[in-house]
Amino acid sequence: MQKDFLSIRDLSVYEFGKTLDRADRVKKHPDKYRQALKNKILAMIFQKPSLRTRMTFEAGMLRLGGEAIYLAPSDIQMGSREGATDIGRNLERWVDGIMIRTFGHQIAVDLAASCRIPVINALTDLSHPCQALADFQTLREHKGALAGIKLAYVGDGNNVCHSLMLAAARGGTKMAVATPAGYEPKPEMVRAAREDGKDTGFSLALTTSAEEAVSGADAVYTDVWASMGQEAEKAERARIFAPYQVNAKLMAKAKPDALFMHCLPAHRGEEVTDEVIDSPNSVVYDEAENRLHAQKAILIALMGKKADHD
Ligand code: CP
Ligand code: NVA
Numbered sequence: 001m002q003k004d005f006l007s008i009r010d011l012s013v014y015e016f017g018k019t020l021d022r023a024d025r026v027k028k029h030p031d032k033y034r035q036a037l038k039n040k041i042l043a044m045i046f047q048k049p050s051l052r053t054r055m056t057f058e059a060g061m062l063r064l065g066g067e068a069i070y071l072a073p074s075d076i077q078m079g080s081r082e083g084a085t086d087i088g089r090n091l092e093r094w095v096d097g098i099m100i101r102t103f104g105h106q107i108a109v110d111l112a113a114s115c116r117i118p119v120i121n122a123l124t125d126l127s128h129p130c131q132a133l134a135d136f137q138t139l140r141e142h143k144g145a146l147a148g149i150k151l152a153y154v155g156d157g158n159n160v161c162h163s164l165m166l167a168a169a170r171g172g173t174k175m176a177v178a179t180p181a182g183y184e185p186k187p188e189m190v191r192a193a194r195e196d197g198k199d200t201g202f203s204l205a206l207t208t209s210a211e212e213a214v215s216g217a218d219a220v221y222t223d224v225w226a227s228m229g230q231e232a233e234k235a236e237r238a239r240i241f242a243p244y245q246v247n248a249k250l251m252a253k254a255k256p257d258a259l260f261m262h263c264l265p266a267h268r269g270e271e272v273t274d275e276v277i278d279s280p281n282s283v284v285y286d287e288a289e290n291r292l293h294a295q296k297a298i299l300i301a302l303m304g305k306k307a308d309h310d
Pocket of ligand 1: 049050051052053054123131263264265
């Protein structure tokens with residue numbers, strides 16, 4: 001394993017599968033891992049709000065026998081009071097790992113390069129790898145396998161979409177992404193996914209048609225239209241993304257047993273209707289639960305003793 005988990009790309013195809021296997025084991029037998037991170041401390045840097053990420057990292061560390069320290073934006077004032085590099089050089093003297101949620105992805109990269117302890121990306125403007133790990137754990141639980149199934153992503157080609165594409169490339173999952181013109185996933189992320197997925201069975205179709213992407217899908221995923229930091233664009237985006245709402249009519253184009261997925265928080269009535277998110281095929285709370293298990297698997301791999309890895 002690499003020192004850090006900044007991207008799904010930091011896991012090889014083999015490590016991706018092994019991490020999901022470990023996440024399943026941790027979920028099934030949590031008591032076996034109660035001491036896995038005994039006496040370890042995780043510093044949690046948040047420059048954006050969070051419910052799931054904060055709760056699952058903090059509860060995860062406590063349940064693994066370790067501790068977590070929350071650093072709010074106003075505490076360390078990253079970038080104005082002190083830069084990522086100096087923060088990393090301090091934190092490595094006191095704690096065993098760092099989790100960071102921030103804006104520019106380079107901040108997480110700089111932090112990781114500044115210190116010898118593991119750094120975990122808990123969302124940047126570019127990617128959200130912990131979310132994708134939990135989502136693929138969820139997909140595999142419900143569909144039995146990742147290879148060969150079709151995941152449709154509808155909405156903004158954002159951080160969550162990027163990490164899902166990279167995870168699909170690792171898992172051999174077929175993916176179709178529908179976005180309005182101008183809101184496609186970044187070309188370098190599309191290239192990275194295609195490169196990583198060339199031998200796994202992965203395929204990626206990009207379209208502006210939500211119906212086309214969802215057609216025959218085993219799972220339909222969406223995310224908010226305006227991500228954290230894009231609040232000023234909210235009204236304009238609401239207009240542009242309106243045809244991309246995941247509603248019952250759109251879900252009818254997918255397979256009858258297609259899952260509905262969302263990283264949450266959801267803006268009900270915008271990117272998804274109540275009818276869809278509250279339907280029996282919705283697995284959004286399973287995804288949220290699996291954040292805990294998938295991140296425990298990553299924390300053990302990066303911060304635990306080798307003997308505890310399995
Ligand atoms: N899905 C997710 O990362 O949720 P939070 O923003 O609440 O952490
Ligand atoms: N794309 C969203 C995901 C939130 C978990 C954002 O970055 O705000």
